[in-house]
Amino acid sequence: xxxxxxxxxxxxxxxxxxxxxxxxxxxxxxxxxxxxxxxxxxxxxxxxxxxxxxxxxxxxxxxxxxxxxxxxxxxxxxxxxxxxxxxxxxxxxxxxxxxxxxxxxxxxxxxxxxxxxxxxxxxxxxxxxxxxxxxxxxxxxxxxxxxxxxxxxxxxxxxxxxxxxxxxxxxxxxxxxxxxxxxxxxxxxxxxxxxxxxxxxx
Amino acid sequence: xxxxxxxxxxxxxxxxxxxxxxxxxxxxxxxxxxxxxxxxxxxxxxxxxxxxxxxxxxxxxxxxxxxxxxxxxxxxxxxxxxxxxxxxxxxxxxxxxxxxxxxxxxxxxxxxxxxxxxxxxxxxxxxxxxxxxxxxxxxxxxxxxxxxxxxxxxxxxxxxxxxxxxxxxxxxxxxxxxxxxxxxxxxxxxxxxxxxxxxxxxxxxxxxxxxxxxxxxxxxxxxxxxxxxxxxxxxxxxxxxxxxxxxxxxxxxxxxxxxxxxxx
Numbered sequence: 001x002x003x004x005x006x007x008x009x010x011x012x013x014x015x016x017x018x019x020x021x022x023x024x025x026x027x028x029x030x031x032x033x034x035x036x037x038x039x040x041x042x043x044x045x046x047x048x049x050x051x052x053x054x055x056x057x058x059x060x061x062x063x064x065x066x067x068x069x070x071x072x073x074x075x076x077x078x079x080x081x082x083x084x085x086x087x088x089x090x091x092x093x094x095x096x097x098x099x100x101x102x103x104x105x106x107x108x109x110x111x112x113x114x115x116x117x118x119x120x121x122x123x124x125x126x127x128x129x130x131x132x133x134x135x136x137x138x139x140x141x142x143x144x145x146x147x148x149x150x151x152x153x154x155x156x157x158x159x160x161x162x163x164x165x166x167x168x169x170x171x172x173x174x175x176x177x178x179x180x181x182x183x184x185x186x187x188x189x190x191x192x193x194x195x196x197x198x199x200x201x202x
Numbered sequence: 203x204x205x206x207x208x209x210x211x212x213x214x215x216x217x218x219x220x221x222x223x224x225x226x227x228x229x230x231x232x233x234x235x236x237x238x239x240x241x242x243x244x245x246x247x248x249x250x251x252x253x254x255x256x257x258x259x260x261x262x263x264x265x266x267x268x269x270x271x272x273x274x275x276x277x278x279x280x281x282x283x284x285x286x287x288x289x290x291x292x293x294x295x296x297x298x299x300x301x302x303x304x305x306x307x308x309x310x311x312x313x314x315x316x317x318x319x320x321x322x323x324x325x326x327x328x329x330x331x332x333x334x335x336x337x338x339x340x341x342x343x344x345x346x347x348x349x350x351x352x353x354x355x356x357x358x359x360x361x362x363x364x365x366x367x368x369x370x371x372x373x374x375x376x377x378x379x380x381x382x383x384x385x386x387x388x389x390x391x392x393x394x395x396x397x398x399x400x401x402x403x404x405x406x407x408x409x410x411x412x413x414x415x416x417x418x419x420x421x422x423x424x425x426x427x428x429x430x431x432x433x434x435x436x437x438x439x440x441x442x443x444x445x446x447x448x449x450x451x452x453x454x455x456x457x458x459x460x461x462x463x464x465x466x
Contacts, residue, residue, distance in 0.1 A: 102413070139329075143436060164431020164438060165424050173423040174416040190415045197412065 028128040028148045028155040029120045035065040035157070036115040036132070039103070043110040051199060055104040062103055067149065067156035068096050074158075075171040079179045087184055094191045105198040112137030115144070123147070128155065240354060241422060247356040251418050254361055258400075258407075266400040280324040282402060285395045286335070287316045287323025291377035292370070296338035300346045308333055337432055339374065341367025345433035354422050362425040 038061040042054050049057065062068075072095035073080050083091065118131040127149045134142040147159040159168040178187045241247065270278070290313045297306035312333035320327045329335060344366050345351065352365030375381050380388060414420035430438055 105412075143431075163428060164434075164436070165427045169427065170420060170423050174414065174419045177416050177419045187415070194413070194415065 027120070028130050028146075029117055031065050031148065031155045031157070032117065032130045032132060032146050035061060039107050040110070040114070042104075043107050043113070046108045046110060051104055051108075054108060055100055055199075058103050058107075059100050062100050063096075064154075065157055066099065067151050067158055068092070068099055070149075070151070070156075071099075071158060071168060071171075072096070074168060075175050076179060077172055077176050079176060083184060090188060091184075094188060094195070098191050098195050101195045101198040126150065127158065240426065243353045243355060247354060247422075248418055250356040250358060251361075251421070254356065254359060255417075257359065262400050263404075263407075266397055266404060269397050270401050270404070278398070278401065281394065281398050283316070283320070283326045284323045285398060286326075287313065287320070288378055288380065289374060290316075291379075292374040293336055293338045295373060295377055296340060296343045297336070299343045300338065302338075305336060309336055339367060340370035340372075341429065342433045344369075345429075351426065351429065354426060362421055364426070364429065367429075 038058060042049065042057055046054070069092050072092045075095070076083070076091070080088065113134055113136050116133045116135060118133060120128060120130045123129045127147055130146045130148065132144045132146070134144050136142070143161070143163050145161040146157050147161070148155040149158050150156075159166055161167070175187055178190065273281075290309065294306055294309045294313060297303075297309050312328040312335070315328040315331065315333060316323050316326060319325075326335075341351075341364060349366055355363045355365055355368070357363050380391065410417060410420055410424075
């Protein structure tokens with residue numbers, strides 16, 4: 001009887017040590033898989049999903065898998081400190097809308113693509129790099145690499161690098177360049193124009 | 203013929219050395235540190251870029267659109283294959299110059315297969331045989347040898363380039379068989395090559411026009427990053443890939459641990 005008790009203790013103790021993944025938060029690779037599955041679903045349903053519906057369908061997944069507020073702050077670099085609170089709030093809100101609008105506009109057709117996850121490895125600054133490939137129907141591959149960091153126990157995307165081109169670096173160069181030469185209003189104006197452009201007839 | 207080849211290559215190298223000051227070449231690919239001003243030629247690049255966009259809007263794009271409308275996709279594909287194959291000797295040259303012997307032999311086979319079975323390069327049969335296409339040029343060779351990229355440069359008509367890659371204009375011309383041929387069909391073929399390239403670049407250019415908030419900066423940044431990607435053949439080291447300093451919000455590296463990552 002005692003032996004049986006000890007076995008139970010051992011088994012339950014062991015189960016207690018290996019927490020289920022959801023208690024620890026998803027692994028970074030799972031976060032990327034979730035995003036990519038969501039994108040492929042929308043692509044496959046693009047025939048009967050207009051822009052607004054694609055936007056609505058992608059919004060929750062994009063919000064959960066990306067750290068949009070952090071990316072927004074990083075995309076204006078040192079100019080963030082110089083913005084007033086109302087400007088910062090407006091910028092983060094606009095950036096948020098633009099990010100989802102970009103996905104909704106770009107992923108609107110399917111022709112046999114699929115994603116493959118290649119690897120996940122830690123990098124500097126407690127971040128994680130997930131390497132993946134988008135494989136098109138003609139066999140051509142596009143490198144989609146994601147850099148994630150932990151926020152509130154959850155892995156979230158900080159940057160996406162497509163065939164060596166870093167989205168965050170691109171945005172940062174453009175936005176800081178515009179802020180320097182033309183100011184905040186010009187930047188917000190351009191971002192809002194882009195959102196309307198994506199929404200109009202796409 | 204040998205002297206003919208050597209002179210432009212030597213001139214090209216000398217040009218590069220003078221302009222980029224690539225002293226102290228290392229044996230590892232260039233790990234360019236963050237440059238304070240990545241675009242010292244911006245004052246001449248921007249007007250050139252504006253002129254190129256003007257020419258493109260009024261001539262390049264309409265002609266390329268017409269070409270796409272009128273010419274059947276299969277024929278356009280053959281045209282692209284033909285010119286890609288013609289330019290492939292330059293890729294082979296730079297495979298060997300970068301010490302990529304295996305790739306050099308593979309690419310030589312690719313060229314032979316496409317020229318013979320692919321009927322003068324019109325059909326890309328090599329890819330289906332496992333001889334995939336590679337992208338190598340003089341700029342990447344110099345990058346592999348350790349030369350810095352040099353200044354960003356916007357060439358008339360041809361657009362983005364870097365000073366390091368300028369010598370490639372010479373090698374790609376000299377390794378192209380048409381350089382040695384003088385017939386009346388050269389000029390129309392050169393135009394066709396340009397139209398073909400513009401048609402193939404259309405999607406990327408439209409993407410840029412739709413996505414860019416500041417098109418000049420967008421093009422420069424995307425181009426330079428993609429060049430680094432090519433030098434490393436798709437595997438740049440993480441430092442090059444992610445430019446760590448951009449993840450520190452207030453620009454102060456010491457506070458990196460309490461920057462965005464600290465907001466748990």
